Each structure stands twice: as structure tokens, then as C-alpha cells.
Amino acid sequence: MHNDSQKFSDQYLWEAFCYVAGELSTSEEECFELRMLEDGMLCQAVQYVVRQTTTIAAAQGGASQRVARVSVAANVSAPAVARSSKVFAGLVAAACCLLLAVLTASVELSPPQDEQLAENAHQAELLVSFWTNESRLDDASDPESVDLLNQEIDVPEWLYAAVALPSPNEAGSGKAKAEHVEDWF
Amino acid sequence: MPQDFEIRQLVEQACVEFEGDLRVFLSGVLRDGHLVDDAFQRCVMRALESATSVRPETVRGWLFRIALNEARAIKRVDRRQGRLHHSVWQAQGATDRVDSADGLQLAVSAEQKEWIQQALGRLCENHREVVIRRIQQGKTFAEIAQEIDRPLGTVLTWMRRALAELREMEELRHLNDQSSKANSNSSIKKSDGLNG
Numbered sequence A: 001m002h003n004d005s006q007k008f009s010d011q012y013l014w015e016a017f018c019y020v021a022g023e024l025s026t027s028e029e030e031c032f033e034l035r036m037l038e039d040g041m042l043c044q045a046v047q048y049v050v051r052q053t054t055t056i057a058a059a060q061g062g063a064s065q066r067v068a069r070v071s072v073a074a075n076v077s078a079p080a081v082a083r084s085s086k087v088f089a090g091l092v093a094a095a096c097c098l099l100l101a102v103l104t105a106s107v108e109l110s111p112p113q114d115e116q117l118a119e120n121a122h123q124a125e126l127l128v129s130f131w132t133n134e135s136r137l138d139d140a141s142d143p144e145s146v147d148l149l150n151q152e153i154d155v156p157e158w159l160y161a162a163v164a165l166p167s168p169n170e171a172g173s174g175k176a177k178a179e180h181v182e183d184w185f
Numbered sequence B: 001m002p003q004d005f006e007i008r009q010l011v012e013q014a015c016v017e018f019e020g021d022l023r024v025f026l027s028g029v030l031r032d033g034h035l036v037d038d039a040f041q042r043c044v045m046r047a048l049e050s051a052t053s054v055r056p057e058t059v060r061g062w063l064f065r066i067a068l069n070e071a072r073a074i075k076r077v078d079r080r081q082g083r084l085h086h087s088v089w090q091a092q093g094a095t096d097r098v099d100s101a102d103g104l105q106l107a108v109s110a111e112q113k114e115w116i117q118q119a120l121g122r123l124c125e126n127h128r129e130v131v132i133r134r135i136q137q138g139k140t141f142a143e144i145a146q147e148i149d150r151p152l153g154t155v156l157t158w159m160r161r162a163l164a165e166l167r168e169m170e171e172l173r174h175l176n177d178q179s180s181k182a183n184s185n186s187s188i189k190k191s192d193g194l195n196g
Helices: A010-020 A026-038 A040-058 A064-073 A077-109 A113-132 A134-138 A143-150 A157-164 A171-184 B002-017 B019-030 B033-049 B056-081 B110-121 B125-136 B141-147 B152-168 B170-195
Strands: none
Touching: A010 A026, A010 A040, A010 B019, A010 B152, A026 A040, A026 B056, A040 B019, A040 B056, A040 B110, A040 B125, A040 B152, B002 B019, B002 B033, B002 B056, B019 B033, B019 B056, B033 B056, B110 B125, B110 B170, B125 B141, B125 B152, B141 B152
């Protein structure tokens, strides 16, 4: 079988490619087809280009036709995969941000236990000083006294218990109070 | 008449012998495998109807002209209905068959793929990029020009030069020879089937 590719010019080759590739307008296609009716060499050029380009297209991976068709027609598969990857990455990022926000909020709402204990100790000291320094309360000019008067002190339970415990001199009444204390626990 | 019978037989044999080439040609004109079947059948019928008017030495060209006229008639109808594909490789459906109904070798063997890759590898980078993007990725020349930041005229020139270079490469000559032989063998088998 003769080699058709050797018989026609590069110009014919290019024109045939433009025709096969759909690069010509409708009128240009009409003209080209009329020329083919009169020129067998142009028909051979078309034949050659079809074989060459379809083979090149088919040689791309395993589904070259699908890729060519999809990339020309709809651009569906590759962008869809990219979109789904981006969506997944976005979801992960959003989840991380949400988790971080939750953790931050929980840290802000619940201060560390060390701070809580220190606060309790401070309030306890205030109570002690309140009971032991009554005279200071009369001095309204003392800022600390004013603060003490105005401050709403959260009295811890252990302090109530300590106050309720009987002294060595009050054994009798202490029992009753102890019983009362036991009710608390 | 005996002479008419001989001419008719000659035309029949030519239809079988050139079936592969005709189908490939029709694919380039119609860009649709289903239309190729229809066009080829019409071509054969028309050729047999007007067999007495052909000269034996010009039967091949005569058949191609008949095929082209039939294809143009089909295209006129399909163009009105907006069903034409843009390019021939866009029109190919996904198939694992080696030979489709239109005679194109759609499935490429590993060896042929190697040849094509070698041939493309021997092109200069610019030419190779344009060929891959236009034929394998199906992008338009305008899109390619924009992507690689080159003038449209430059891209078209590169494509033209690439086609000329590929034609001279040994690898693609092997492919064309293989395709031609495959079509010839197919035609011979069909001819034997008719005669036997």
C-alpha cells in the first residue's frame, strides 16, 4: 500500500487539518469541499490528517477520546474533581476554626482552676479580715473598707463549717451545732 | 451485458477495497461515526447505480467524489439541526474497539502509544505543547494562545510546523502503514466473503 502522506504539500496538509479540526467557517468548508470534488490529492490529505490526529488523540492515557470530548464540550470531570477537593479542604478548615473557637470560648468561660482557687483564697482573707478588724469598717474613708462593704463576698462552705464548730469551752452547745453541721453534709 | 457486469463487479470490489479509506475520509467530513455508516451505505448504493459511467482507471477518485457528495447532503441536514461536532476527534465516542464502524483505529496499542510519544518528544517544546493542547486536550487555538501567552498567529504557525514535522517522522509513517494494511486486510477478508 502506498504511503499517502508523501504525495501532498504542506499547504494541503494544513488546510486539511483546519477542515478536520473544525477551524473553518461554514462557507470556507463549502469551498474546501468543492475543491475536494475536483482534487483527489486534497481528499488524501484529509484522510491522512484524520488518521494522524485521531491516533494522537487516542494515545493520550487510556480514555483520550473522553478527555478530548469532555474538555471541548463541557469541562466536567477534571474541574469537578478539583471542586470536590476544594470543598473538602474548606470543610476541614471550617471544622478546625470551629474547634478552635470552641476551645477558646471554653477557656475564657472557665478560667483555670488555679485562678479560681486564688480567688477563693482572696475572698477568704477578706472575710477573715472583715471579722477581725471591725474598727476599720467604721472608717468610711478607707478605700479598702469601702470596697469591703460594697463587695459581695461569696462565703465558702468550709468557712461556715469552721465557724459552726464548737470551741473547747462550748462542748454542749457545740454538739448541737455539730449535729446541725452534719446535716449540711 | 457482460461489460456492464464486469464494470459492476469492478465497482463492488473497489467498494470493498477502499472501504477503510472511504470511512476514514467520511469521518473527516462528517465528524460523526453514526453518520459515516449512513454515508458509506449511500455511497455504495449510488456507485452501483451509476457503475456504467466509471472508467476502471479512475474508480478510486470517482468513489471518493460520490462519498463526498453523499456526506455533504447529510451535513446540510445535520447543520440545520445543529448536530455537527466541532472536530473529528471530539466526535469519537469512548470505545475499546480496535476498529470502529468508521474504520478509525480508536484504541491505540502500547507500541503505537510509544511511537506517538517518541514522535511528540522529538518536536520542540513549543510545537509539542500546541499539538497536545489542541488535539489531546481539545482546546481552541485562542485558548492556547492565551494560556501560553503567545499571539494567535504564532500558535497557528507552531501547529502548522508541528504537523509537517510529524509527517516526516518515521514513527508516524509506521502508524499510517499499519492503518493502511489493516484496512486493506479487512477489505480482502470482506472480498473473500463475497466471492466465497
